[in-house]
Amino acid sequence: MENTKRVAFYTLGCKLNFSETSTIARNFSDEGFQKVPFEEKADIYVINTCSVTDNADKQFKQIVKKALKINDKAFIAAVGCYAQLKPEELAAVDGVDLVLGATEKFKITDYINDLSKNDMGEVHSCEIGEADFYVGSYSIGDRTRAFLKVQDGCDYKCTYCTIPLARGISRSDTMDNVLRNASEIAAKGIKEIVLTGVNIGDYGKGEFGNKKHEHTFLELVQNLDKVEGIERLRISSIEPNLLKNETIDFVATSKTFVPHFHIPLQSGSNTILKKMKRRYLRELYQNRVSKIREVMPDACIGVDVIVGFPGETDELFLETYHFLNDLDISYLHVFTYSERDDTEAAIMEGVVPANVRAKRSKMLRGLSVKKRRAFYEAQLNSSHTVLFESENKEGYIHGFTENYVKVKTPWNPELVNTLHPIHLTKIDEDGIVRFDFIEQPVFS
Template sequence: MRTAALHNLGCKVNSYETEAMQQLLEEAGYEIVPFHEKADVYIINTCSVTNIADRKSRQMLHRAKKQNPEAVVVAAGCYVQAAAEELKADLAVDVIIGNNKKQDLVPILEEYFKDKSDSSHVIEINETHEYERLSIHKIADHTRAFLKVQDGCNQFCSYCIIPYTRGRVRSRRPEEVVAEVKELAAAGYQEVVLTGIHLSSYGVDFEEGRKETLLSLIRQVHEVDGIRRIRLGSLEPRIITEEFAQALADMPKFCPHFHLSLQSGCDETLKRMNRHYTTQEYEAGCDILRRYFDNPAITTDVIVGFPGETEEEFETTKKFLERIGFYEMHIFKYSRRAGTRADRMPDQIPEQVKTARSEVLLALEKQMSRAYRESFLGRKKTVLLEEKTEIDGREYMIGHTMEYVKAVVPYAENLKNKMAEGVLKEALSDEVLALDESWKVV
């Protein structure tokens, strides 16, 4: 029996694909071992979102070869699409598999073991309209399952390489999504998170007569028995309309937790980024969500130090963030990415300026995040319990509310994957609230 080890870099979509590849290997009789152990095959699902991600991908490929020089080292995914020629020449890499070919991992390996001749499997990703058939149907180890329903992006933001590594928008047929959700529910999962590279574009590629939208997909997933919660991955602000918010608010399983990607709170910067909305449209979307949902969690991403970002533009962004009031913000320092328009822009910002701006926003994030969590104190909430944790020497079961706020109950056996309902009475730490003594399993 051959052994295989997998390592994932990058986003939730990559994580899903890595898990699906692991399942393909298990079904083909491979024994899966931890990545730091000696294996016959190492598969690194690479990332190429920044130059740093490229470097990490290369490092992991070389580390694998070092661990076992006799092993077959497989580079898969986005970095392969971005740097296929470079990887073909890399002596640490034996097989390269681009996006949309991961489903063929097992036959590709069999072929390679046979005669070691065919080692490159990369398609012209921008010319394919086919959604790659990968799925997961394993027994629940966690309480929450990520489910990839869409691939590719048509947006072409000026800082982003992803449309070139993932190709155009390709959506998964809703009947396939529903079938996988049913399998996940049967395996014990109670919560699913629908993810994609540009989730808001779900369905735009379907032919007339078979049109679907993200909303129609959510409605179908909502009908699946056993699933008690539905979350969404990152959304484009313009998808938030009265109709969209109203429909979601009418679905009891839907979690009011919205990751609305912003990147900058300044219209001039957004223009240079080639983002397709204004701050006014973004704010209107947040207002709609707050009309239809009671205290929804709104989270976002912000890039500081984008080329040409002046002190005034940064201040405009900061004021905008304060006005919206987010639950969480992921703050990124702009990272140059070869092959993008932003890499060639004048007025690149010095690293120390990026760091200083990042620190200002991280402090703001901490303050807003705490305020949002504390706004739930004294309110009754349901928590999906996930795992055991220790706080100040005491044992608890920790989980999340529908708004993705962490909460705990005292530890007891057999509470994993149970729903606990009670009043949130106190903050045990900066990030965790506790349910009161009268909580019960529902």
């Protein structure tokens, strides 16, 4: 083992990035590298970057510094969305040796011939139009759940978004491959799979940007529901216009899909939705929420929302605030709008001052706390199933019910990655729910 090269990974951004990092890590293992935690000394550090956060470059520089502090001779490689959008910027960061774009990241081991440091980062990145093939991936970092990638890229033209520039056209994994990956995950004893992609509701478009759908998202869900050995399937973020009533009805009766939806709204004002070039109006969004509530009254519904988009006046922001306040949802993910190069929104008039963006963001985060609390309160005195996580947090083990209520009980390692029927009793001071076991767990 003395000559085995050690590799460590750091992932920024979304669940999709986590699934891809895991796949890249398995490629390294296949080539004889030993994977170690990022905090340990490694010969190579691979950083999977994100372009969504405002301070992506700042975060990246901090992580490079951290790696070089552990081993100043380490070889540093950057992959991911930011590496595709701004390869030269990343290559110029002190200590970076290799930057790989969207098509190259899965072939990273081909580019690492010798590990000597470069004066300037070497860049291999394609024109994004060349990212027309699909690489399937899934993550297995946490023993309790895995992120399974089913789709990549996006054909939408939202005016604030760089993801089509970073990831290319919408394309999907084959049905056979998704089902094979799901079976592999189940065979590893993982209890929950989260479906992930850039625009998963668009699932079914062929590998080479073929606009024709080989399969629909509903067919994907129906087929996954039959895979043996999976206890839970969760749909991650899905566009409201692509979340069809048939899918909602299927989830309501499914044996494995859980009653939890995360549906991006972005704005509760039709004026702003049109400026964003979103593919729906607020009325459609309201219909989706009503439909879910009709067939799954206890479902958890999460919402993405952007504040401070150009042209968002106080009145238009209040439209969003009141729309969300009146909507029967469970929590919000609030994003403060930030300008992105090469997007339409970056040159729009009506720029909202940074302090106003911050204030609006704070208001919506406050609303999210209120919404989550009301959702948790509505679930008290009801029975659910919990899947326990693997971390000991200050003497407690945490878990999530099928409808995404976070619960806790005193730490017991034997509970990790097990499912139990529970009865929700009260909300603790930290906002996490306490419960009673319906049947006391028996350990062998």
